[in-house]
Amino acid sequence: MEENRQLVDSICASIEELGNVIANNVAASHKDYERMIAALDEAIKKAKSNNIITQLFVGAN
Template sequence: MEENRQLVGNICASIEELSNVIVDNVAASHKDYEIMIAALDEAIKKAKSNNIITQLFVGAN
């Protein structure tokens, strides 16, 4: 009986560790996503300010 309790305790601890790893990975992925979106947004702003978007679609004058 005691062996079973220890086994269950070990399994629960392993599940908790795995959950923490998953949470950390999801948080890191989300942070990377936010960084990429911010970089893309900045590139679009820069392109708009340099009129690059208009030149691409309308053509250079």
């Protein structure tokens, strides 16, 4: 009986550790996503300020 309890405790600890690893990976991925969106926003602002977007879609005059 004691052996079973120890096994269950070990399994629960492993599941908790796995959950922490998954949570950390999700948090890191979210930060990467936020950085990519910020970089994309900055590139769009720069392109707009240089009139690149208009030139691409309307054509250079």
